[in-house]
Amino acid sequence: MGVTKQYLRVAPGPIFGIVASQKSNIVCFPGIRAQSFRCAVGACENVYIWDLTLKEKVLTLPGEKHEVTAIARSPKTNFMAVGYADGSIKLFDLETCQSDVTFQGHKSAITCLAYDASGLRLVSGSKDTDVILWDVVSESGVFRLKGHKKEITQVTFLNQKDVIVTSSKDTYIKFWDLGTQHCFYTVVGHRSEVYGFLLLRNETRLVSGSADSELRVWDIHYLEDEVETATEELPAKRRKLETDKDISDVNLGESDDEKDEEEKAADEAMRILTCKKVGSVMRQGRDRLVTLCTDPDQRLLLCHGTDKHLEVFQLPSSDDLNKLKAKRIKKLRKKHLDSGQDVDTASVQLKLEDEIKFMERFKFSAKLWSLHCCLDSAKQLRFCALLSDNKIETGLLTLDKQKCTLGPVICLSQAGHRTDVRTLSFSSDNTTILSASSEEVKLWNRDSLQCVQTFACDYALCSMFVSGDRHALIGTKSGKIQLFDLNQGLLLQSFEGHSGAVWSVAPMPDKRGFISGGADHDVKFWNYELSTDKNRETKQKVLTLEHTRTLKMDEDVLCVKFTPDHRLLAVSLLDNTVKVFFVDTLKFFLSLYGHKLPVTCMDISSDSSLIVTGSADRNIKIWGLDFGDCHKSIFAHDESVTCIEFVPKTHLFFSGGKDRKIKQWDADNFENIITLEGHHGEVRTLSVSPTGGTVVSAAHDKSLRLWEKTEEPLVLEEEKEVEREKEEMESLLKEGEEIVPGETSEEVKMAGKKNIETVKGTERIMEALEIYESEVEKLKLSKSSQGASYTPHPMMAAYKSATPTDFVLETLRKIRASELSGALLSLPFSYVTQLLPVLDACLSHRRETELVSKCLNFLLKIHHGEITSNHVHLPVIEKLKDHSTTAVEHHRDITAFNMAGLTFLRKLVEENNSVVMFADATSKRKKKKRAMLAVK
Structure with a gap:
């Protein structure tokens, strides 16, 4: 048996050379210090927070391996939501820069994120056409909304109503009622993809932008209360019609037109609002809209396309519009004063150009990718622009009476290359x-x-x-x-x-x-x-x-290399060959041929015995320099090989390709030692340090990465086993979407999806239930046979559980709230019947009432048909009904008692000290923060 060759593992090191990626949006916010201003941008798989005043990076929110595609900051809490290319969402605490909550629901990249006004709910849109509502407090998904046919471009909450507004590349803007989980209104006036929208004037105006240069303006009309009251009766009537469809067709003899009219009336009654187009405002840019945003006080509207220009529109306030209208009426009266004619004031109407006035167009040094504006710590209006050349620019916007001026622009570019x-x-x-x-x-x-x-x-x-x-x-x-x-x-x-x-x-x-x-x-x-x-x-x-x-030479020279002994010179040519010459006489020595496309890179080992060549045909060939024989041809990368280099004083070498991977090889046994994945663009070049302990690489994603050799041994057989397990898990996840029993609606689905963590959670629950059954049997035997000692399972000791019931409960507690539903959904029904008595025991002892009730409600909802059809489960259900009611009432009584006690203590303190508690906090919450724009 041969000796297994061991290597030292090469691990990913730090990332540098990147200011911001062009796959994500930019979010700016005031800093902690006075006069400070910060912005958050995606930087490959991380999120960088830059202090634009100091021009330095202050925080890093670390990701895993997928690129950042969307960022949103909570308006009330110090949290930031980050969406990734694999469809996952992480919530980061900006104080610790750590994430304890991960949402898994989308199948493809996140395109947009938005918090509600309280910061307790989050809505996400993705390339998979789905919109998902997430509960930040319970750390779980609420539901998935399906209705769009193409990629979601923007999502936002309508704060006046419990409504979500979404836009998509399918040319539609949809309004979703979160109470009924139903799309009750669709705006269909666009001819091309909708790329963004804004809600203005207390959410009564909607401005949308699409693939043309037209900004369409819609008037949002909220229906009266009596119409909303009528909706309570009509859906029930519609349900009755749907339930008794066949009976009504035969017995009542209603025509199809009558049914369509009733269904149409029911749909109209369920509407909360309507939208009516009032006009359009033309942008000067000819290309599609990219970003549409406004300042917190809604005095300015900013937009840009795929070019270098930022367009600024003024949004006059209601008082300014009333003054303008009064001025026009006064002018009209003065005009008709001599003729003695009556003035019809109703004919004086404001135009859309009066409400949205074009002011200025600013040009930047590169194409704009994303834009955001907010108030800095000094209450001045600042914008922050992410440019396409790995650069961030920020400046002050000052609004005069008839002009908008751009203050000194701060450019953040030193930390990376433009190309x-x-x-x-x-x-x-x-x-x-x-x-x-x-x-x-x-x-x-x-x-x-x-x-x-x-x-x-x-x-x-x-x-x-x-x-x-x-x-x-x-x-x-x-x-x-x-x-x-x-x-x-x-x-x-x-x-x-x-x-x-x-x-x-x-x-x-x-x-x-x-x-x-x-x-x-x-x-x-x-x-x-x-x-x-x-x-x-x-x-x-x-x-x-x-x-x-x-x-x-006869062809273009692509690469040249000396042998370290200064004896030979290797030249790569455009004719797919490598010519080897003697250095002293420049006489021809060898011709290395076999590649189907030109050799783009090559290197020679330190002992001058081997030469490796990488080609655009995706192959790496290892040659001997003694006779020019090909030792091995390896299909190394999925795309062209772009760079290759030996580790000094070894026969190990690194290669990089357009498939975004860097691989380490052993030129003696032709083994792929390790594959380094991290770059999000094609690898352009790499270099190995003279000591061989560090590799630096550069890619199309603008990032430079260090890869460092560690002291951890690497065994090839173990690495191959890990790769096989990874492939098996990925194939398991690709088996298809799970069918949820009882889910019939095509518009609303479960929020979560099957992933590695939910599969592991299911396996842990199944293992815990098996241990529970065996431990219960062992306890019975120890009680029946006197003197027999009971030794708990090692897993129970590891979880510090005194009883088998505690062990199952601890297993459920260790599963993340965002993954618990997915884990329970994949649980086989035979294990569900074992879990129900355990949950009943927890409720009877009032242990983790909230967690147990959540699991119980989910399981009963999913397996309702199977449980109710079998009389064997009825005794357990009866016990669960009684114990759950008692446990929840006990929980409610404790909460009410604590609230009453706190209220009594508050009144006692107020009476003794003659003060009103929380008065400052209440006034600050009610007070609206407005921008202090300099008006000359």
């Missing part, structure tokens, strides 16, 4: 990381991950540190080779290295120079030289480059 990073390099001392993109080069401190130097460059394709780490070379798309002084942050010289793009540079093993390969079919050799700088008075020696010789 994708195309090349990475480690310094020889492992303390500095160089990253370069199409517009700039950045130097990062390895320990603090802070950007320490930034300087402009041309479109960078490759890079390397010069010996001594005081200079760096950048190969550009234009063919130039740029030499930078890193200490001074200056561009020393720019050399016309190639007539085409410089695709690769590689240092010589003796560190006296480097080689470059370009699209002009040339491989050029360069030496470092010191020359006198003629532009300086001190005649200081500066580093320069000297071109020594050129190797002509």
Whole structure:
């Protein structure tokens, strides 16, 4: 039996180089300090909270592996809801930056989130077309609303009524009554996808935006109380018609028209409101709407499309509109004064342009992705814009009588690149990381991950540190080779290295120079030289480059590499081959062919014995440099291989591809050691540190990630077993949506969904019930046979449970409230019949009344038909009825007694001290906070 080879695990490290992702919205809010202003943005799987005044990151809300797609902040509490690409939602406490609540209900990415005015309920919309209402207090889903046919674009609560408003790409805006769980009204006036809407003027006006440049305005009319009273009778009548449908058809002889009229009347009576289009306001932008928002005082309306422009509209108050109307009436009377005609004041009506006035259009440095505005800690109106180039801009908005001005704009951009990073390099001392993109080069401190130097460059394709780490070379798309002084942050010289793009540079093993390969079919050799700088008075020696010789090729050169022993030179060409030459004579030695597409990356091991090549054909080939034979061809990635590099002094290497994965391989036994998943875009490049303990990678998601070697051993067999279990669990979850007994409505469904945690919860309940049955039998035997000792199950000891009933109750308690319904739903009926007596025992002893009642009500609702059809279960149901009533009444009496005691104590304190308790808190809650806009 061979010796199992062990490796050390490579674990994900910190993320840096990203300001904000373009998959999520931005949320701004006042900071704790005076004059401070903060914003929350998605940054891959995390949420960053930036202090825009200090231009620094103050908080990080950690995610797991899925990208952030939506953010919402609670209006009353210090919580933030974060939606992810897998459909999950987490609630974070901003004080601890931890999440104890996770909602699992959607099947695809969350697109929008919204809290109600109290912050106790949360509504979410997703790409799966569903809308789900969540109870934040009970940490569980309430119900799922189905009705839209395409992706949900926005959701919000209607505070005057218990109503949710939703918009979708199916061109509809729907109003949902949360009491009846029914869509009672649909706005159908849009011709294309609805991307957002706003509620204005005390929720009596609706402004919506779609794929055109038109903002449609709707008047919301709330129906009178007598109409609402009529709805109480008509639904019952409709139910009677539906129940007795066949009887009415035969006996009553009603026509189809009469039935349709009655059903139509019932639907109209169930309406809470109606919407009527009053007009449209045109935006100057021609593209689709992206964001539509207003300030807290609703004085300004801000919107933008997919371009660089922000449009601002003024929303005059009711008093201003009344003054404008009175002014027009006065002008009309003055006009008709000489003629003696009567003035019809009813004919003087305000136009829609008077209510929504275009004011200004501001241009930003890049395309706008998301926008939000609020009051800062100084009660000034600020906006916060998330731009498409990994940048955040914020500024003051000041409203004059006829003009809106934009104050000084603060730009947060230093922490990342504007475009994708195309090349990475480690310094020889492992303390500095160089990253370069199409517009700039950045130097990062390895320990603090802070950007320490930034300087402009041309479109960078490759890079390397010069010996001594005081200079760096950048190969550009234009063919130039740029030499930078890193200490001074200056561009020393720019050399016309190639007539085409410089695709690769590689240092010589003796560190006296480097080689470059370009699209002009040339491989050029360069030496470092010191020359006198003629532009300086001190005649200081500066580093320069000297071109020594050129190797002509027949195709574009994509990659070049030296062997560490300085004997061979490998050149990757556009004809899918790799040519190997002797360095001293430049004579041809080997041709490595076998790839079906060009080799995009390659590297040579430290002992100069192996070369690995990665290609756009998704394969990695391992070659021997002695005879040029292919040791192994590996189908490595699901997309093109973009980067590859050996770990120094080993035969281990890392590869990255457009499939967003980084993989570690062993070139000796051709095994995939570990797959590192974390990037949310195609991996562009990676670099291994000189010590081999750290890997840095860059991807299309604008992020730079560190991967660090740990001391934890990794065994391949165990990793493969974990992968198999993961695949089995994923296949189990893909079996389809569970059918809920008794659920007949196509419009309302259960909020939760089957996931790994609910499956584990079901298994834990089943295991607990099996242990319960065995422990009960053991207790009976120990009581019947005197002197026999009873030894509880080890799991009971671990849960610190004295009795089997306590053990089952503790198992239920350890399941999260958001996953309890899903776990009970998957529980087989045979286990349900075992669980009911246990719940009855808990209620009889008044243990965890709320939790037990919740489980009991859910199980009886789901399995109502099976339980009531079998007389065996009736005695248990009778006991549950009595015990649950007694337990709930006892719970209610305790609550009422405590409330009465607290009320008595409050009155006693008020009488003795002549004060009114909670007066300040009550007045603050009732007082509306309004923006202090400077009006000149």
